Amino acid sequence: MSRDKIWHLFSRKLANEASIEELHELQQLLEDNPTLFHEMEAIEQLWNSEAQEDSDYLEATYHLHYEKMKKLGIEPKHIDEPELEPEKINISFFTPKRKKAIAMVSLFAVTVIAFFFIKKPSAEESALTADVAAAPKEVATKNGVSTKMLLPDGSTVWLNAGSKLDYTRIGKSGNREVQLTGEAFFDIVKNPERPFIIHTSKIDVKVLGTKFNVKAYPDDKTVETSLVQGSVEVFVKNRPGEKYLLKPNQKLVLLNNAEADVLPKATVNKSPKFPIIAIDHLTYRDNDTMAVETSWMQNKLVFEDEAFAEVARKMERWYDVRIQFRNRSLEDELLNGDFRKETLKQALDALRITTDFRYKIEDKTVLIY
Structure with a gap:
């Protein structure tokens, strides 16, 4: 039932008809069904693309998968559309956007089913898969909304409101690098042979496997890296050759304005009069086990x-x-x-x-x- 509800809410989201409450409900359901996240992301990328709709191609693609399923002994039950009298059709419900959303979700469901029964993809299908893998992968949140996602390497990311994460350069093999604008908490799967690197406008954070928070909003006074578990190396982009190693419950704070680019080099200093780079401890309130720096994860x-x-x-x-x-x-x-x-x-x-x-x-x- 929850999966049916997810697809229903996702269709409403694509058609821009979902309420704030429905978007929050969709987010909570996806947290319980993380395997659907990337499938929905692929649909949303197609939905937001500017390519013209080719009805003949969509029809041919549907029949191609339909025939493959029949050969495999899987024949979906055909559902005839009921004949409705003109005056009984709910025009407001079947808006063009909603029709498109329902059609895309239905087509994608048929494609997924066929995929699991086709063991050897054709050359054309392999090329299509390669193109999809190379496509930009980006998740962005609006103000007032945060989200949780699973990266292709198995790492988990919580993305705070008003943030964006580009993970085009991450996969099951090869590099593990992402670009962050805003704030995110990372729980990185350990892999000594494949370091994980977070790029922001001011700093780069390199890890092997750990839990930490990075706050890098362009309009904030500071950029911060807060370490909860493990260890991280922080590289400041306007200070070549310098790196800072953080221990658990430490944070690095960097002044996030033009002055930091023109002031002379300085050692780590947390004086309010000279706050270029500071290393400090995480802040805990009385009777609270979660640091102030990561409290947003608990809403x-x-x-x-x-x-x-x-x-x-x-x-x-x-x-x-x-x-x-x-x-x-x-x-x-x-x-x-x-x-x-x-x-x-x-x-x-x-x-x-x-x-x-x-x-x-x-x-x-x-x-x-």
Whole structure:
């Protein structure tokens, strides 16, 4: 039943008809059925492609797989479409996008079934498989949404809101390299002969097998690598020849602005007056076994002594809103917070208890006075 529900919700997602609640439900169901993730990704890539629809080709492809299944002794039951009187057809339900989504999901299901019974693919099919393998592989999340995915090498990645992961250069053999924009938690399968490398705009992180978090949002003040288990090597791109080895419960913090590119080289330093590169310990709150740096994985928005401007960026991604400061002096106010199921209004009201400010919510924009 859950698999049927997944395909139904996925069809609605492709047709841009799924509600926020349905998208969250789809995400939760996929976490219980991770094997379907890459199949849906392939369909979504075809769906988003700009190629013109070739109805003759689709029809021929369907009949080709149908005949192969018959030869293998698998003859699907033919379902005749019921004759409907014109006035009984629900026009709004059978929109063009929905028809296309249902057709693509149905065609893909037939193809998957045929695949498992065809042991020796033809040369044409092998070439098609090679083309698909070489195609760009990318997962992106919108603000307000996070996701979990399984990479081809068996490693697991949790992608935070407003993030993007390109894993074109990773497979079951060869290189293991990904490009990250935003934030992700990695649980990497250990393979000493194939190091795993995460590239960001400012740093590269090299690992053999470990659990760690990388935060590399372009508009954040810092880029951070937080190590939970194992070991990682961090290479700073504007400092050739330098690398930093992290131990469990340590994090590397790098200033994420133009000044870091022009300031002279410096040794590791965590002074607030010279925060180019700093190595510090992960932050744990009382009675909490998960570090603040990775609390987002438990659907918690947590911050400790962070400037209001930085907190605002986190809240923008968390609640999918835009926050504007009309009183710029508030941007440097230090805030503490721990939000789970609170609404945007409840979170802002809680912050007002310790900080003197007023706010106004206009659609998806929050004005801070």
